[in-house]
Amino acid sequence: MNVCSVVGVRPEFVMAAPVIDELAAAGHDPTLVHTGQHHDDALSAAFFDELSLPQPDHHLGVGSAPRGEQIARAVERLVPLLAARDPDATLVYGDTTSTLAGAIAAVATDTPLAHVEAGLRSADWRMPEERARVVVDHLADLRLAPTSDALAALDAEGVTGGVRDVGDVRADAVAAVRSSDPGGLPAPTSPYVLATVHRAATTDDAAALRGVLTGLARVAAPVVLPIHPRTADRLRAFDDADWAAEQVRLIDPVGYAEFLTLLADAAAVATDSGGVQREAAYLGTPCVTLRDQTEWRETVRDGRNVLAGTEPDEITAAVEEAVAEPSREPDVPTGAAAAIVAAIEEWRGVEVPEVS
Template identity: 40%
Template sequence: MSKKLKTLIIAGARPNFMKVAPIIQQIQRYSEDVANNGTQLEYRLIHTGQHYDEKMSDVFFAELGIPAPDINLAVGSGSHAEQTANVMIKFEPICEQEKPDWVVVVGDVNSTLACTLVCAKLGIKVAHVEAGLRSYDRSMPEEVNRIVTDALADLLLTPSADANENLIREGIPASKIRLVGNVMIDSLMNNLEKARSSPILDRIGLKQKGFVYVTLHRPSNVDKQSALTLLMSALGKVAKELPVVFPMHPRTRKMCEQFNIPLDEIDGLQIVDPLGYHDSLCLTEAARFVLTDSGGLQEESTYFKTPCLTLRSNTERPVTVTMGSNKLSNLDRLSADIDEVLGRNTTIGQIPPLWDGRTSERIISSIIEAS
């Protein structure tokens, strides 16, 4: 007897799109497979509209080949409370209308938490992709989102063994936890050919392993004048040795203007507009090293074995440090860390287990088994 499972897949912000794309593609493949044990999978893609800038949203859907969302909640920006509340208010009637068997949430943005809360109240099962990641820093809004989502979710799909350990320590039953691997790597591998054929290196005059790729946007790095001034000074020193490419987040640009930090006076620093996914992957693989405060870039650089300095005091992805090419840094020792990176091999580290491009298969299998 055939079984039909209806799933709502939630995408809230730019990092989510790379995570939902392979899941959607796997559902489509599964549904077309005649040997699918009689289970029919049906999905609807819900975009909460938490990121509403076209450069931060629409271009990613096009690049990743994700179909247009079935529903866009269009919540826009606002404080954490406003955004979370607006998603909940708009998502609840969707759940009541659609009556899904599962809601799949990914990552750690406000939409992840908000949709999980709605489902918990309505008795709808939630699968959390990227469960169990912890920075142990509750001053980060994402950390609060992770903890609450994992406490309420019915199926916790983890990217690495440390995430399983975190959940067990928090009292989550082992029966709810599945180690499936890193779904971001599915997207990376699916897009590798396009990334490697990107014209970005020629367009801005860069050579393989002959430049530094920088992405920084967290408030701790860009919202304080002393920190941002030190940071831009450090980049100026690096730029004397190697070109520095910095796709600048609009907020970072605004803060530089506010603090009167001149950007056009730093020789070798190339500030460009935010990049698409393929261009970013191309730069991550080709860079001499990456300087970032982004979670996704820590993972992508680990896959490429590109040295990465993460300008944060902690990371929820410790496997990128213990196995991969990532190192945590801070403004006090950034110059020394940069010197160390430049003085060693251009590729380091290992690719963690189950970062193999087949995570979306394991996610779908786990949801079917748990149904």
């Protein structure tokens, strides 16, 4: 069985790695297509190495562009590729431009489509990620849900067929990477707060970005902020540095293993990333989400995550409270990749090959 995974950004690399590994271990023929949405070649290569991802079979070279142009380029290049390869299934992950482009191309070529992280909902239609989730779920033939909340959301939208509860494949990636020694990471002064800021809703809004950085700069503990390329571009456009302080240590982007080490050792994390919310929960690190909503609502219900928005005072207070919390024991439930492959095999009616 040939399953074509379409990826384009780092969170998709993280999710795809365990699935591709499981497909290969089961004797199937995985194909990897990199759209090039994330155009930092050096950092992409580092993630591929750390996750033991094979080099892409196809690189579409979409590059940096406005969202609509990226989608158009990716679809234009994916359609003939899928038509020529005729895979048994196309697999898309998450909620990015590449996710949406992969889904559109699969539908355009009558290729069976499966969606990993189906059913996640933040209830914020302003987010391009939310629109992508809904559209892709309604285009997909097989929806692979990570949580009970995701299953409930699909049911509420009338999507009851082609749904499987498989768990969160990020946990498989976290477990695999944490089992190896990343090495080479200088330990920051402890205790410290890790921060990540990269979503367009934050970085494209100067007031929101300044509010986030100002709130972080007022935290008593040192803040370590790996600077995402999008965030770096926006900071260069600032006319002032009101947010700047010795408390905030800007560092270059880090690989996935190094990031998980920083996250595991942090007193707390402040982030606008959906994936980091889950990774923090698995590693027992208190999380403050720099948004008003989250698609991972169970992390808020169980007390592992607090929504703080982008107002400086709210952020500072939430982070200070998170730092004061005792860390929890790590809990990394694995097995989602195997469940995903089993669901695809059942869906496509494929006999499981014998692996010698």
